[in-house]
Every structure is written in structure tokens, then in C-alpha cells.
Amino acid sequence: MSPLRDERGVIIDWLARTVLFLALLGLVLFDGASATVNYLSLQSVADETAAAVSADLTGSSRPTESQIAEEAAPLAEEHGARLLKAEMDAQGVVLIKMRRTATTLFLGRISAAKKWTRATAVAHFDTNAF
Numbered sequence: 001m002s003p004l005r006d007e008r009g010v011i012i013d014w015l016a017r018t019v020l021f022l023a024l025l026g027l028v029l030f031d032g033a034s035a036t037v038n039y040l041s042l043q044s045v046a047d048e049t050a051a052a053v054s055a056d057l058t059g060s061s062r063p064t065e066s067q068i069a070e071e072a073a074p075l076a077e078e079h080g081a082r083l084l085k086a087e088m089d090a091q092g093v094v095l096i097k098m099r100r101t102a103t104t105l106f107l108g109r110i111s112a113a114k115k116w117t118r119a120t121a122v123a124h125f126d127t128n129a130f
Contacts, residue, residue, distance in 0.1 A: 031104040038102035039119040042081060046123035049075045050096040053086070054125040063088060072096055084120070092127040 053071045057063050069086040076083040076098045085097035101108070102117040 027106055031107045034102045034104050035107060035116050035119075038100060038117070042079075042098065042100050042119045042121040043123070045076070045079045045081060045100075046096050046098050046121035047125070049098070050094050050123035050125035053096065054094045054127045057088070057094070057127055068094065088127070094125045094127060096123045096125075097121070 049072050052075060053068060056071055057068070065087050068088055069083060072086040073083045076096075079100070081098040081100040083096070083098050085095065087095050089095065097120065099118060099120045102119070104117050107113045108117050
């Protein structure tokens with residue numbers, strides 16, 4: 001005969017482990033999704049900004065780099081990004097470079113993983129396309 005076992009608390013223990021596992025899984029999924037969406041959406045923001053700046057500059061005389069930056073900076077800030085570079089080359093192609101950091105719960109606090117939360121996007125748009 002086997003001695004009787006005390007099984008009190010087995011369900012509570014299992015439930016606590018399950019809740020902890022699901023909480024950690026949710027944290028990982030949220031941070032991963034946040035970093036991924038940041039990378040993907042920043043490129044479209046950079047493309048839209050380059051197109052808008054290019055449309056505003058079409059037909060005007062050769063703009064300076066500061067004029068291009070004045071046009072692009074508010075558009076970048078509107079989307080939570082920081083404008084790194086805004087210029088026009090000799091062929092009339094507008095170059096926009098911006099950076100944005102994803103909102104995360106855990107990845108942004110780890111120094112080795114911070115690079116995964118920062119996205120950089122470069123967009124080119126030809127002013128002669130219009």
C-alpha cells in the first residue's frame with residue numbers, strides 16, 4: 001500500500017506557473033511586435049516624408065539643406081521620429097534619413113538589446129517624378 005499523499009495546493013501551484021508563463025510570453029510578444037512594427041512603419045514614414053518634401057520643392061529654385069530640413073523635421077516629429085539627414089543631390093533626388101525608438105517594456109532596458117529597438121530608415125524621392 002502506498003501512503004496517502006497530500007495534494008493540497010497542486011492546482012494553485014499549476015495555476016501560478018501557467019499565469020507566470022503566459023505573462024512572460026505576453027511580454028516577449030509585445031516587445032517583439034513593437035520592435036517589428038517600428039522597423040516596418042518607419043520606412044513608410046520616411047518614404048511619405050521624402051515624397052511630401054519633394055512635392056513641396058518642385059518648381060522652386062535649388063533649396064538649401066536647411067530649407068529641406070525645415071520641411072522634413074515637422075513631418076518626422078509628427079510620427080515620433082528624429083530627422084538625421086535631409087538633403088537634395090545634384091540630380092534633384094531628395095534624401096531623407098530618420099531614426100525612431102520603439103516603445104518596449106523590457107528590450108529597451110537591456111543595453112545589449114537596445115539596438116533592436118532603434119530603427120533607421122532612408123528614403124529617396126526624385127523631384128522630377130511629378
